[in-house]
Amino acid sequence: MTGARTPCINPRCRRTFKADGGSDEVVCGKCFRTLAEAVRSEHRRYWREIRKWDRRILRTADNLKVTRMAAIRDRLSWQLALHWDAEIKPRLIAPDKPESLDAFLEEVGL
Known part of the structure; x- marks a missing residue:
């Protein structure tokens, strides 16, 4: 190891x-x-769409269609990366503070 x-x-x-x-x-x-169920399902939806377009690209022989489908897949990959950076990483790196005495004192400034 x-x-x-x-x-x-x-x-x-x-x-x-x-x-x-x-x-x-x-x-x-x-x-x-x-993570919240909505965040997880959105992330899975992006991956399902990307895999769907990858399969369609492999089955298609027409180069024009392949180019168009690759553009769609690239847009979905970009949206997935944006979702990762905007929704998933912030929630795991800096999660919301739970309601407690420490959080209240920090909010008040003590």
């Missing part, structure tokens, strides 16, 4: 994954399940 490992982006999680060269930002399944 001397190979490079990629940690989960949640700073409180200690899980790591084998570095496969794809991405250096990974969310483990346990941390992903802590």
Whole structure:
């Protein structure tokens, strides 16, 4: 186990994954399940659409159609990356503070 490992982006999680060269930002399944259901379903929807267009591109022989479908897939990939940066990462890196005495004192400035 001397190979490079990629940690989960949640700073409180200690899980790591084998570095496969794809991405250096990974969310483990346990941390992903802590997100709101709406965020998870939106993320899954983007991945389903991307995979659907990938399958269609592989089945199509017409180059013009392949170019158009690749543009659609690229737009979905861009939207997925935007969703990752805007919705998933902020919720895991800096989650909302729970209502407690410490949060109230910080809000008041004491």
